[in-house]
Amino acid sequence: AQSVTQLDSHVSVSEGTPVLLRCNYSSSYSPSLFWYVQHPNKGLQLLLKYTSAATLVKGINGFEAEFKKSETSFHLTKPSAHMSDAAEYFCVVSSGYSTLTFGKGTMLLVSP
Amino acid sequence: DSGVTQTPKHLITATGQRVTLRCSPRSGDLSVYWYQQSLDQGLQFLIQYYNGEERAKGNILERFSAQQFPDLHSELNLSSLELGDSALYFCASSVAGTGIEAFFGQGTRLTVV
Numbered sequence: 001a002q003s004v005t006q007l008d009s010h011v012s013v014s015e016g017t018p019v020l021l022r023c024n025y026s027s028s029y030s031p032s033l034f035w036y037v038q039h040p041n042k043g044l045q046l047l048l049k050y051t052s053a054a055t056l057v058k059g060i061n062g063f064e065a066e067f068k069k070s071e072t073s074f075h076l077t078k079p080s081a082h083m084s085d086a087a088e089y090f091c092v093v094s095s096g097y098s099t100l101t102f103g104k105g106t107m108l109l110v111s112p
Numbered sequence: 113d114s115g116v117t118q119t120p121k122h123l124i125t126a127t128g129q130r131v132t133l134r135c136s137p138r139s140g141d142l143s144v145y146w147y148q149q150s151l152d153q154g155l156q157f158l159i160q161y162y163n164g165e166e167r168a169k170g171n172i173l174e175r176f177s178a179q180q181f182p183d184l185h186s187e188l189n190l191s192s193l194e195l196g197d198s199a200l201y202f203c204a205s206s207v208a209g210t211g212i213e214a215f216f217g218q219g220t221r222l223t224v225v
Contacts, residue, residue, distance in 0.1 A: 032211045043114065043202060044216040051211065090155065094211050099160050099168040100145065 002027040006103035019078040023091035031095040033074045086110045116217035130191040137205030144186040150199040162209040
């Protein structure tokens with residue numbers, strides 16, 4: 001069995017300040033982990049992925065995430081938020097023979 | 113552009129009707145997923161096919177059905193439509209059935225009136 005918990009439904013930051021979106025996972029096997037972003041009325045776009053290589057993963061648009069097995073976490077960070085980062089972000093796990101399991105999403109709000 | 117094509121982009125239909133949503137996966141992808149996204153339920157996994165066979169089933173209603181054809185395109189059939197079925201329906205595809213990222217289409221917005 002596998003599951004994903006996104007710890008915040010909404011995160012508000014000011015432009016130019018760091019972003020932290022938190023994700024914890026549970027899986028019976030070694031997981032593959034992903035972050036997706038969805039801008040309003042758009043499809044979901046893959047930001048980055050972890051598939052058992054380097055634990056610090058770099059993605060598009062300056063985002064990165066660190067896989068911490070001991071903490072079962074895969075938090076998404078960005079050093080400096082931009083207005084265009086305002087969107088909904090989904091943490092996703094896939095392990096064993098299980099299909100993708102999505103978290104409930106975190107809405108990132110960026111103020112000027 | 114993810115390479116996943118969904119048609120139509122928008123669909124307006126009446127309650128009780130039946131509609132078919134179509135998805136063409138990325139070239140070379142064997143797996144297709146269907147998701148429903150609404151304001152109250154969020155993103156819900158419906159069903160996954162892999163190389164023509166049903167791979168995983170999520171919160172798919174009995175009024176809904178899907179299939180994946182030999183050319184790997186997929187269709188999602190929604191029947192006896194209710195107002196609550198109004199949502200954005202996404203298709204995604206991936207090379208393998210598990211452990212790998214999926215690429216999403218732009219979605220079909222279904223409005224039931």
